[in-house]
Amino acid sequence: MASEPSERVEVLLRRLTPQVLAAVVRRYGHFDTAEDAVQEALLAAATQWPDAGVPDNPQAWLITVASRRLTDLLRAEQARRKREDTVAGWVLPQDWMTPPADRAPADGDDTLVLLFLCCHPSLPPQSQIALTLRAVGGLTTAEVARAFLVSESAMARRISRAKTTIKESGLPFAPPAPGERADRVAAVLHVLYLIFTEGYAATGGPRLHRVELSSEAIRLTRMVFRLRPGESEVAGLLALMLLTDARRLARTAPDQSLIPMAEQDRALWNADLIAEGVELITAALPRGPVGPYQLQAAIAALHDEAPDNESTDWAQIVLLYERLLALADNPVVALNHAVAVAMSRGPREGLELLGKLEADGRLARDHRLYAVRAHLLEMIGDHESARAAFEFAAALTTSVPQQRYLRGRAR
Structure with missing residues (x-):
């Protein structure tokens, strides 16, 4: 020793x-x-x-x-x-x-089975995330509680209920049956995606990033990729995380205020992460079938490889978002599609698509809808309406950096 x-x-x-x-x-x-x-x-x-x-x-x-x-x-x-x-x-x-090492257990496979267990569909999504961070990520209950902005005692109860649910369900510690495997892998990837998203763009609190969450999501996804390197959607999710996280340092100013992608110093983007992400998605796409994580990674690669915002291949991004929309009715994808259309064909076409989205109740209280509207109104010169939309968006978000950014744009 x-x-x-x-x-x-x-x-x-x-x-x-x-x-x-x-x-x-x-x-x-x-x-x-x-x-x-x-x-x-x-x-x-x-x-x-x-x-x-x-x-x-x-x-x-x-x-x-x-x-x-x-x-x-x-x-x-x-x-x-x-x-x-x-x-x-x-x-x-x-x-x-x-x-036990003398018995040569298949620890890599065991870890994946543990992920399957923590992400079982009998558990609600928040419990899946908490249990994954606790059991697979190795975070303490206090660390998980901080990630969710709840008390340690409340998180301890949530994790305890999740473990009780697994115990009472009688689930065996074994890989899922062949007929369930695709759904269970999808559940694992969805949980890892949610953990990363909350870490990269925190929904509340004083910080834009929760690096401990985004880094843990990348670490766990790398682990799944090592165990299942031939699965294209696993590679797609890892590529998406790397290509997105590559921009993290450029997203905030020294005072922690938010900087939108169009105004970021791209010299601060992590070239190594971009190269790794591009390599992953380039290898995954031809294998097929192409799923949502691969499509999102392809979009992220187009952003990351463009030398500036104006050089971005917005027409290709529009097509990729349309393929995403064909896979699932997702209002956030539709919102991003509207942004891409505005950048490719003009803000008025983007605003027309936003008008249809405003009738979707799933986005009714989402600040992103009104922030996009504000930006597009600003682009066409309707500054008074843009100011009101920026203020309304700021009132809807609980993220302090987002609030500061939106109110600054309103001013």
Whole structure:
């Protein structure tokens, strides 16, 4: 063993968390109790490793400690409930103290199964996200609570309910049946997409970005991509995240005020992330079938590869948004399509499309609809109407940077 700084230990533990939890759940079941046991093993490691050094096989160390703790927890539960007839079902194998690494578990596959479990359709979307961040991402309950802008106690209750739902459903720790696989993969990707989106453009609070969320979404999506490199939509989602996150540093001024894409200093865009994202989407598109994440990534690539806003291939972006709309009736996609039409064919055509969208109740209280209207009204010279639309949009958002930007445009 060699001693390690606590920061490096923290990074290592976060990376190992899903592998350890997946291995324990696969072998012994009891998702909720296994999660508690793994957290205690992680706490022990975080306390001991910085001084004593990291074990030669840290994953095996964690699984062994978690297994021991799981035994204690299950036996305590047995005694409390006095269910002697179930003792045999809870006793661990005789070799439970043998370092699990000797058994060569398929930890990569286990991690994906854990993601499937956390993103099960029996859970509401917010619970899927919270459980994924907690169990797979390795975030503490306090960290997840901060991401959702709720109290730690409220988040603890939400996560507990999610684990109880999984326990009561009797779901096995196993890959989904072939007929369910596509839907379950789609659920995993949707959860990761939601985590990234909230991190890149926070819906509320004082910050435009929550880097801890967007970075965690990228890390988890990279993990899924390593496990399923041949699935085009997985590659598409990873490419979309990288191409979008590449612009992050240019989105805010030193005072944290928002800078729209048209006014951003593109020299601040991350060229390495753009190159990786373009390579991913270029390889994924020919494989087919083409899904929504690949189409969004292709749009992001067109933005990122343009030397300036005026050089953007808006006509191609319009076509890509039309393909997206053909896949699903999504009002936000329709809104982005209207923006692309305005940039390609003129603001009046964009405003005409917005008029149709205003009848869609799904966007009735979405500040983005009125912010787009304000920009297009400004483009045609109707400054008084644009000012009113900017003010109305600012009143609808709970994001402080968005409010400042919109009110600044109104002024």
